[in-house]
Amino acid sequence: MILRLALGSLMARALTVGMTMLAIALSVALFLGVEKVRTGAKASFADTISGTDLIVGARSGSVQLLLYSVFRIGNATNNLTWESYLDLAARPEVEWIVPISLGDSHRQFRVMGTTGAFFDRYKYRSGRSLALAEGEVMDDLFDAIIGADVAAALNYEVGDPIVVAHGLASFIEHDDQLFRVSGILEKTGTPVDRTVIVSLQAIEAIHVDWRSGAQVPGQSTPADALRQMELEPQAVTAALIGVKSRLQIFGLQRAINDYPSEPLLAILPGVALQELWQIVGIAETALIAVSGMVVITALMGMMATIFSSLNERRREMAILRAMGARPRVILGLLVLEAALMAAIGAVVGLGLFYAGLVVAQPLVDAAFGLWLPIEQPSMQELWVVLAVVAAGAIVSLLPAFRAYRMSLADGMMVRN
Amino acid sequence: MGSGPSILALKGVSYRWSGRGSFALDVPAFSIATSERVLLLGESGSGKSTLLSLICGTITPHAGSVLLSGTDIASLSAGKRDRFRAEHIGLIFQQFNLLPYATVLDNILLSLRFAPQRRARVAHPQQTAQKLCMDLGLPKDTLTAQAGTLSVGQQQRVAAARALIGAPPLIIADEPTSALDAATQATFLDLLFEQTRNAGSTLLMVSHDARLAPQFDRVVQMADIARTAQAAA
Structure with missing residues (x-):
């Protein structure tokens, strides 16, 4: 009956x-939304690469290497020589190795040179492989595979020509x-969606006539000649590496x-991600604190309503x-009412x-490439x-304690 | 003074409010016999509300004793006094008697909620509430109505039903007819007397309207049983 009276x-x-x-x-919706975006962003970052044991690049910072090699954010300060790459590839611990060559662009998207092994070895979202939505993998030297966002943004279809720009912007x-x-490629929710993938040889081919960052005047090797060259x-x-045993x-x-x-x-991609989270941790905490304060403000509003x-x-x-x-029953009734309000509100x-x-x-997926899964309440x-x-x-x-004191003082004799 | 055994007896009771201009009330002796119908007459400021609070145990006397059904209310802890009140007293106020958002049935059964012995005396609460409503002249479908939707007269009858259910030994009515017109007043009092008699309860009605006197077994003037004093504020 008390619950019925409270209602x-x-x-x-x-x-x-x-x-x-x-x-x-x-x-509450705002708080959960912020939390969802926060965990969604984390999960999305963590899902970007899986199954890769090590990422190798020129010596810089681990977060920087992770950002430019996987997330296409920022640039490499130096490269890894091909001799070193081959040396690493020959090491007995290495099961597979995939080179990545970045530096050029097409419109607002990065161009990445790699080998066919990239499509076999690159895994995202707990082991998913890349898959083609249409067309086929690179066959010719000047074939390019584009990510889903590139195709959508530039309205490209299989067979369309692409001009690669030297450098970025x-x-x-x-x-x-x-x-x-x-x-x-099919949509992955990773930076691959915003990447133009070509072969490593193609990256070399388009730079054959270039010296010191500029094309040699009057020199332009025909495409067919390039196709015949040993590039x-x-x-x-950078290079992505998978080892034979995790112990190694x-x-x-x-x-x-x-x-x-x-x-x-x-x-190690996971460790570098953790370092990244530590860097953005303060902003993350601030975001949670602000949304938490909004919840507290709403509850204070409820307290003011009860008082009035x-x-x-x-x-x-x-x-x-x-x-x-x-x-104390009066006190309990007011607390029960508040709990009901908060419960229904929540x-x-x-x-x-x-x-x-x-x-x-x-x-959000279209604008930021951030996939926020709709799941059962966690x-x-x-x-x-x-x-x-x-x-x-x-x-x-x-307010309930105030009501308690009022009801003690008033007894049954309030006349209003 | 009634002739039978006392259901209520106040002896040497003294109480002084703090922070209310130090209003003080002294009741040397006052008692009501079982099944008696007593009208307590007094003007505003005569101490009627203080006396009712003492009888109901929401305040306890600084001196003297208030015996209800043989129990000294002041000797009980605050929690036991609340339960004792629920078990032994049915209350009807002047107006605003009911929780307006609750149904009539919930309002009536509320008086049993904190009184397990009284509740045990009512084998079928809903049917009993229905019968009381019918006996008090309320429409058949009143039980499910929201109390706030009833007329003032109907609300007073529901309040009477709430006071009577479970047959508490003492019914206290604090000017229950003051908000009613003359015709409704008479009907209400007739019904209240009849139902109080049926329940075997004692009735103490407080009023300032001396015209009601002939309908009671005994009429008591506040001035005859109590002394009041008010210190300068």
């Missing part, structure tokens, strides 16, 4: 209670050697970091006291969060709901 009391003040619950719902183009889209790269930007990872990493011929750096309703509810409390309710907030997710998921989300209910009950203790 009835809330329904009797539907407008103010409704607005209070809406404020709680919106704050450059107006100098390798327009004498046209590439052709041979295949379009061997002098250097690559640290040994190989140490050996690469102590490589005598040139300064190299080998990183106390005077008009003195008669109601006097009736309950006259019926034998102890002051559950509605959870609903709003999912509704928002359904709407925002494709938009334990963490349920804990948030529970915590909001508990916090609602706790903040209501202040």
Whole structure:
């Protein structure tokens, strides 16, 4: 009966209670949304590369190497010589190795030179392989495979020509050697979607007539001649390595970091990601703190609503006291009402969060390449709901205690 | 003073409010016999509300004793006093008696919620509430109605049903007819007397309207049983 009375009391003040619950719902939805984006971004970053044991590049910072080699963010300060690459490839611990050559671009997208092994070895989202949505893998020297976002943004289809620009954000183009889209990859939610992939030899081919960052005037080797040439790269930007046994990872990493011929750096992708999280940790914490404060503000609003309703509810409390309710029953009733408000608000907030997710998921994916999965509420989300209910009950203790004291003082004799 | 055994007896009771201009009430002796119908008459400020609070145990006397059904209320802890009140007293206020958002049934059964012995006396609460409503002249479908939707007269009858259910030994009515017109007043009192008699309860009604006197077994003036004093604020 007490629960029914509490619900009835809330329904009797539907407008103010409704607005209070809406404020709680919106704050909970915001909190869960921020948390979803945060964990989604983390998961998306972590899902970008899997199955690669080590990433090797010229010696710089581990986060920097991870960012430019996997996420196409920033640039390499130096390259890894082809001799070193071959030397590493020949090591007994190495099961497979895939070179990556970055540095050129097509419109706003990076061009990456690699080998066919990239399509076999690159894994994302817990072991998924790349797959072609249409077309086929590179067959000709000037074939290019483009990511799903490249195709969508530039409206490219299989067979369309591509001109690669020298460097990044450059107006100098390798327009004498046209590439052709041979295949379009399925969407992966990784930076591969925003990459134009060509063969390592093709990267060499378009630079045959170039010296010191500029094309030799009047020199342009015909495409067919290039196709006949033995094109061997002098250097690559980085290499992805898989080892035969996971026990060998640290040994190989140490050996690469102590490589005598040139300064190299080998990183474990997961460890470098952790370092990255530590760097962005402060911003992350600030974001959670702000959304947490919004929830607290909504709960404080609820407390103010309860406080302001106390005077008009003195008669109601006097009736309950006259019926034998102890002051602590009055206290309990107000806390129960607050907990109900917070619970309904939090559950509605959870609903709003999912509704928002359904709407925002494709938009966020398209705009930021961030995939926010719609899943059953996680334990963490349920804990948030529970915590909001508990916090609602706790903040209501202040007005409830005031009601307790009022009901002690008033007894049954309020006349209003 | 009634002739039978006392259901209520106040002896040498003294109480002084703090922070209310130090209003003080002294009741040397006052008792009500079982099944008696007593009208307590007094003007505003005569201490009626303080006396009712003492009888109901929401305040305890600084001196003297308040015996209800043979139990000294002041000797009980605060929690036990609340339960004792729920078990032994049915209360009807002047107005605003009901929780307006709750149904009539919930309002009536609320008086059993904190009184397990009284609840045990009612084998079928819903049917009993229904019968009381019918006996008090309320429409058949009243039980499910929201209390706030009833007329003032109907609300007073529901309050009477709530006070009567479980047959508490003492019914206290604090000016229950003051918000009613003359015709409704008479009907309400007739019904209240009849149902109080049926329940075997004692009735103490507080009022400032002396015209009600002929309908009671005994009429007591506040001025005759109590002394009040008010210190300068």
